[in-house]
Amino acid sequence: MVVKQAPGGAQEDPAPPVAPPEQALPEQTPPSTEGSRVDVRALTRVLFERLTELPPGTPEHERVRDALIEINLPLVRYAAARFRGRNEPMEDVVQVGTIGLINAIDRFDLSRGVQFPTYALPTILGEIKRYFRDNVRTMHVPRRLQELWVQVSGAMEELTVTHGRQPRVPEIAACLRIPEEDVRACLDAGRAYNATSLEAAQEHEGGLALLDRLGYEDSALTHVEHRDMVRHLLVQLPDRERQIVMLRFFGNLTQSQISTELGMSQMHVSRLLARIFARLRSGNSWEN
Known part of the structure; x- marks a missing residue:
C-alpha cells in the first residue's frame, strides 16, 4: 500500500479500496431530478x-x-x-x-x-x-360493502380527474354499473369507521359536544295545531261567550268569579261553558 507524504511531513489517510463494479450498490436511491432520472x-x-x-x-x-x-x-x-x-x-x-x-x-x-x-x-x-x-373500524360493516367501497373510491378518483369536480351518485353508479342505492349505502359505510361519543367535544365546532348540537323534540310543538284550531273557533264565538272562555282559561277565574265579573248567575255561566265546549269540540261554526 502506497502512503503519500503530505506537505509538512504529515501522512495522508490511505484511500479506501474500491469495490468491484458488480458488488457496488447504492446505499440510497438518488433523488429523481430533471437532469438525472432513475x-x-x-x-x-x-x-x-x-x-x-x-x-x-x-x-x-x-x-x-x-x-x-x-x-x-x-x-x-x-x-x-x-x-x-x-x-x-x-x-x-x-x-x-x-x-x-x-x-x-x-x-x-x-x-x-x-x-x-x-x-x-x-x-x-x-x-x-x-x-x-x-x-x-369500530363499527361492523358488511364485507360486501367494504369490498364495494374500494371500487367506489377508485371510481370517484377517476371521475374527479375526468370532470374536474366531485362526482355525483348517478355518475358513480353508471361508471360501475351498479344501482344508485348500493352507491349511497357504500358511501355511508365508507365513513363508518369510528363511533363518536355524544359528549365528546368537537374541535371544529368551537368545543361544543355533539350532544349540544343535536336537535330535540319541543313538547310545545304538539300543541301548535291545537292552539291554531282554538284560535280559529274563538273568533267565531259571540263577544260574551268569547269573554267567558278568556276569563275561564286565560284569566284563570272560577265560575263564581266570572258570574260576579259579568253580573250573571254561576249556573248560567256553567250552562254557557257547556254549550261552548260542545261547539268547540264539534268544530262547527257558532250559530246564534
Whole structure:
C-alpha cells in the first residue's frame, strides 16, 4: 500500500479500496431530478438479481433488501393515496403499506417474469385493507360493502380527474354499473369507521359536544295545531261567550268569579261553558 507524504511531513489517510463494479450498490436511491432520472424498474430488477445470489441473513443481503424497500416506497405512497379519505393519518397508512411492500419483496420470484410493481401493488393494498378492517373500524360493516367501497373510491378518483369536480351518485353508479342505492349505502359505510361519543367535544365546532348540537323534540310543538284550531273557533264565538272562555282559561277565574265579573248567575255561566265546549269540540261554526 502506497502512503503519500503530505506537505509538512504529515501522512495522508490511505484511500479506501474500491469495490468491484458488480458488488457496488447504492446505499440510497438518488433523488429523481430533471437532469438525472432513475429507471426504478430496471434498478429493481438488478437488485433482485443480486439478492438471489446472496445468502439470506448476511449483511450484504440486508443491504440490498433495504435498497429495494427504499426505491419502491413511492409505490407504497401511491397505494396509500387511495385511502386518503378515511380520516386516518397518512403516515400510519404508509407504514402499514410498507409492511406489505416488505412481504412482497420477500416473496417475489424473479424467474416468473412478472414486473415487481405488478406483483407488489395487490400485496400492499391487501395489507392496508386488512389494517382498516381489523384495527380501524369500530363499527361492523358488511364485507360486501367494504369490498364495494374500494371500487367506489377508485371510481370517484377517476371521475374527479375526468370532470374536474366531485362526482355525483348517478355518475358513480353508471361508471360501475351498479344501482344508485348500493352507491349511497357504500358511501355511508365508507365513513363508518369510528363511533363518536355524544359528549365528546368537537374541535371544529368551537368545543361544543355533539350532544349540544343535536336537535330535540319541543313538547310545545304538539300543541301548535291545537292552539291554531282554538284560535280559529274563538273568533267565531259571540263577544260574551268569547269573554267567558278568556276569563275561564286565560284569566284563570272560577265560575263564581266570572258570574260576579259579568253580573250573571254561576249556573248560567256553567250552562254557557257547556254549550261552548260542545261547539268547540264539534268544530262547527257558532250559530246564534
